[in-house]
Amino acid sequence: MKLKKVMSMAMAAAMVLGMTATAEASEGTEAAAETAAEATEAAGENASQTVSPLDLLAPEVDETEAVFRVCTYYGGDNTVFADYAAEKIKEKYPNVTLEFETYPSDGGQTIKTRAATGDLPEILMVDSGTISVLAESGSIIPLDEYIEKFRLADYYNDSIMQNTLYAPDGHMYHFQIGSISPILWYYNNELFEENNIKVPENYDELLAAVKAFREKDIIPMAMFGKEPWPLGAFFDSFAVKEVPGGCYALSKGEVKASDEGIQKAVGKIEELIQAGIFQDGVTNTDFDTASALFKEGKAAMMLNGSWYTGDVIEPMAGKVDIMAAYPTADAGSEAVNEFCMTGGGDTNGMAVTASAKDPELAAKIAFLFGYYREAAQYQAKGLVTTPLKSDVLTLDNELDPISQKLLGVVNEYTYDTKFLHTLPNTKFATIFTEEMQKFLVGESAADFTANLDKAIEKTVE
The missing domain is CATH 3.40.190.10 (Periplasmic binding protein-like II)
Structure with a gap:
């Protein structure tokens, strides 16, 4: 049996x-x-x-x-x-x-x-x-x-x-x-195809996709912002393109939020937030709710770990795929830190x-x-x-297409940052979570940056 x-x-x-x-x-x-x-x-x-x-x-x-x-x-x-x-x-x-x-x-x-x-x-x-x-x-x-x-x-x-x-x-x-699991960007390929929207490979294409989905009243990305780690993972999806250590480097005081590389990531995130990348009430949304939005075709993308693959393959019946690398780099710089990922073990x-x-x-x-x-x-x-x-x-069935795709690149992935909830500097992690949630609902990039720098000063020994 x-x-x-x-x-x-x-x-x-x-x-x-x-x-x-x-x-x-x-x-x-x-x-x-x-x-x-x-x-x-x-x-x-x-x-x-x-x-x-x-x-x-x-x-x-x-x-x-x-x-x-x-x-x-x-x-x-x-x-x-x-x-x-x-x-x-x-x-x-x-x-x-x-x-x-x-x-x-x-x-x-x-x-x-x-x-x-x-x-x-x-x-x-x-x-x-x-x-x-x-x-x-x-x-x-x-x-x-x-x-x-x-x-x-x-x-x-x-x-x-x-x-x-x-x-x-x-x-x-x-x-x-x-x-040891990478955090991936999953997407509904049917929504992209039906709406003639290109699956993004860089930041310019990502911003264009977010705006296009919003014009069609489709949520660009479902996010369970009630939990800390997805917020850190989303931030790091941008930060690792400029500063591979991301949140981890911030928590150790190796970089500041006001440094050029982090500022570049913060600017992109702010622009996407203002363009409406997430659903309403994102900071009060739990995993089950966000996942339902994605599985039911109400959201075009969702961030989650590689462990999520098994949850979406069957209910989405061929409509789901992953981006092998984050679409957050500048156009023309896609190969820079291409497979530097957030997640890990x-x-x-x-x-x-x-x-x-x-x-x-x-x-x-x-x-x-x-x-x-x-x-x-x-x-x-x-x-x-x-x-x-x-x-x-043993396997009951052959590997699904996403797992086959992941198997082809997973050995190239590197992890220089960490999950937010695994940071040794727990005080910084708590403050970062609070600031990220405020950022998602309207805090300015300037205030977000200033408050993170204050957190680094207060919590890094």
Whole structure:
């Protein structure tokens, strides 16, 4: 049974948050085992080189009943991936029940508040915006001992082991979800074609496209400006053409907002804002709302990570594509810093909180959940930036056109800046978010620049 079939079954029960060791769980176990057997046969000799995580971590069957609350991506396709991972865990831990909570998309504010009141689930998704705060407060526990015990290097690719495994304090607190991913500009090719608008390759063409779509009452770009990181990514889409370090360089005081290169980027952004590039209420728009505008053909473009590809391929049915490079350079200078991207990697994954009564078992469940969630996503959607070693994984279908296109250029991408929420200078990141939101709704470029320079003076040691 391919994952696609398992996924369709999971979708039918997407609102079921708990799992029980009933006949239904047994059926799920048989389906998952059949999927694993097919993957082994397809992988051939490579499959024998790596021990299955289930065999490595759980050769015994633990009869102890245990319930783990798991706060992670949940809803839509994420529900399918989470439920698939839960089925795999059921194979060796039939007495373990997972109760899922949807991770709030508010920059980590809800999680930090819950941590302060001692109300965290046993297994929790963390990222650079929350991991240091939770570690310092003792809300999550170090997992260093499991690097060797769980043989993580056998399962994660080298870029994960080298770049995203450790928190700033040098300890490991999470099992990875997500990989080294570029932020891409997606576009609705049908809207461009039907309205005879050229897909932009430089800034002049981008500005022309924005004005043309506005004349036709089509939103040029859907943006979820309620969250911090997309604002930083949009800014960096322009800044990296002039100053590859972008927001990261600003946060370290290596450049100022008033410097020539940053000013050039700020000027272009201001011009696009005034031309109406975003939808009304952009700073109050969450991801789901922005994504719906794009998928429903109400917006011509959308900025998001490479992980978004799987979400839009099927519902947009051939109407979606990506720009391999940002269309933000001056005409004639497209090749300058052509593949310097915003995005990269994050210490993003499943942590074990101090509330776990059995930390060892919780660590096993957290690792297995993260591994099989990512394996399911790769298998179903061909995510070419998977954090896992893919030689023992299989695909349900051939790579989609976007993934094939990305595969051809992803090795040329470089990342000199960082996600806004992963900046070590968190005070600057907070101020930048506030200023960027004000910029989007009318703050002048002069005030935006002056306030950022003040932030650099105040926050850079």
